[in-house]
Amino acid sequence: MQPDPVIADAPDPPVRSSRRNKAIAIVALVAIVAYVVTRPSTASSFEPKGNPVALPEAGKLTQLSADDFEGVLVGLRGTPVIVNIWASWCAPCRTETPLLERTWRAHSGEVVIIGVASKDVSARSLAFMDEFGVTFPNVFDSSGQIRARLGLRGFPTTYVFGADGKLRTTIVGGLTEQRLAAVLLDLRA
Amino acid sequence: MIDVGLLASMAIVLIVPAVFVRPWPPSAVATGLIDVSSGPLLIGIAVGRLAAVAIDDPGSLTSLGDLLIIRSGVEFWPGLAAGLAWIALRAHHDDVAPVQRLAAITAPALVAWAAYEATCLLRDGCSGPLSSLGLRPAGLVERMFPISLVVAAAAVGAAAVVRRWHRRGMPSVQVVALALAALATIRSVASIWLPHIGNGLTRQHRSSITVAVITATAFVVLRLRARRPATSVGS
Numbered sequence: 001m002q003p004d005p006v007i008a009d010a011p012d013p014p015v016r017s018s019r020r021n022k023a024i025a026i027v028a029l030v031a032i033v034a035y036v037v038t039r040p041s042t043a044s045s046f047e048p049k050g051n052p053v054a055l056p057e058a059g060k061l062t063q064l065s066a067d068d069f070e071g072v073l074v075g076l077r078g079t080p081v082i083v084n085i086w087a088s089w090c091a092p093c094r095t096e097t098p099l100l101e102r103t104w105r106a107h108s109g110e111v112v113i114i115g116v117a118s119k120d121v122s123a124r125s126l127a128f129m130d131e132f133g134v135t136f137p138n139v140f141d142s143s144g145q146i147r148a149r150l151g152l153r154g155f156p157t158t159y160v161f162g163a164d165g166k167l168r169t170t171i172v173g174g175l176t177e178q179r180l181a182a183v184l185l186d187l188r189a
Numbered sequence: 190m191i192d193v194g195l196l197a198s199m200a201i202v203l204i205v206p207a208v209f210v211r212p213w214p215p216s217a218v219a220t221g222l223i224d225v226s227s228g229p230l231l232i233g234i235a236v237g238r239l240a241a242v243a244i245d246d247p248g249s250l251t252s253l254g255d256l257l258i259i260r261s262g263v264e265f266w267p268g269l270a271a272g273l274a275w276i277a278l279r280a281h282h283d284d285v286a287p288v289q290r291l292a293a294i295t296a297p298a299l300v301a302w303a304a305y306e307a308t309c310l311l312r313d314g315c316s317g318p319l320s321s322l323g324l325r326p327a328g329l330v331e332r333m334f335p336i337s338l339v340v341a342a343a344a345v346g347a348a349a350v351v352r353r354w355h356r357r358g359m360p361s362v363q364v365v366a367l368a369l370a371a372l373a374t375i376r377s378v379a380s381i382w383l384p385h386i387g388n389g390l391t392r393q394h395r396s397s398i399t400v401a402v403i404t405a406t407a408f409v410v411l412r413l414r415a416r417r418p419a420t421s422v423g424s
Contacts, residue, residue, distance in 0.1 A: 107386075182316035
């Protein structure tokens, strides 16, 4: 093994300064971890109620009231449901829509995916669906009541309902493949 | 919307190696590790994000808003290549041999990656196969074996090995090849157990396997060449 031709060690920094920097860094690390761990939860306590309503046709954008939307979720009890609230202007939605479509095609027998286009113009929502070749059911939340009832805090947000119809997880912000796959694994367990 | 977990992870990635791991040889990084690593980190994230958007949604390449959502995906290897290129350029500017500076920061860089993987606890939780021994990722009901924490431990181990060999006089170019091979191999193996959609390999998994094969081959070739006895003139 041949060493590098020039490896000249620089003198170490003063010990006192090094210890102080370490102490500051450790305090900063503890503060960061404490803040992240104790930040408020984004979980919503929404629980669907009402009479069952049929699932809207896949690949279409169906306008629904908040009550009918809850009815759809009630009608799907017995099957896990992933509700994704999106808009055509939302940047992370562009990344996660192909992921949701891939999931729908790979797991359509095990889980139902429902997109909710909200705070948007229906023509733009339809163009968005066409662009990404969306084939899972989508509803159009023209009044904003669906997102209000779900307690939406930002676009996109994904709500995961278990087979018992209860809300299990709320994911605020863009989905990653690993996160979505972990959610599916959790639902199937 | 600010992703607090991701921001905290980035801060920890910069702080941990700068405080707990010194570059070797120190002469290659005389100005401090945060000075040397913050630029490549930003460049790496930017290039990695550009690569992800170019592959997944080329129509969004002109949208700054779309590009800034790094949480939606960053291609690891193009980002790493850009970061390494930036470090090499800065080293050249500082009159330090680029490969010597790259070798000097291999151990801190592996520790930084380990810190990022370990901060899965601050983001979505650490996922993996279902296991009663595991942790419960945020919002999930079932426990999962935290693959990222194992990856973090493996990366720290790799950093220790690379650092030891470097201190024993392994040439810088071999140190860099060894570190890259270790990084790619750990990622390739870990990807087997990370949850993914569908049955095939993910793009990240395929690219990690490719880089592992290339860098491991390069490392072996460099070692063999270094061991070959020099032929004297006239013999």
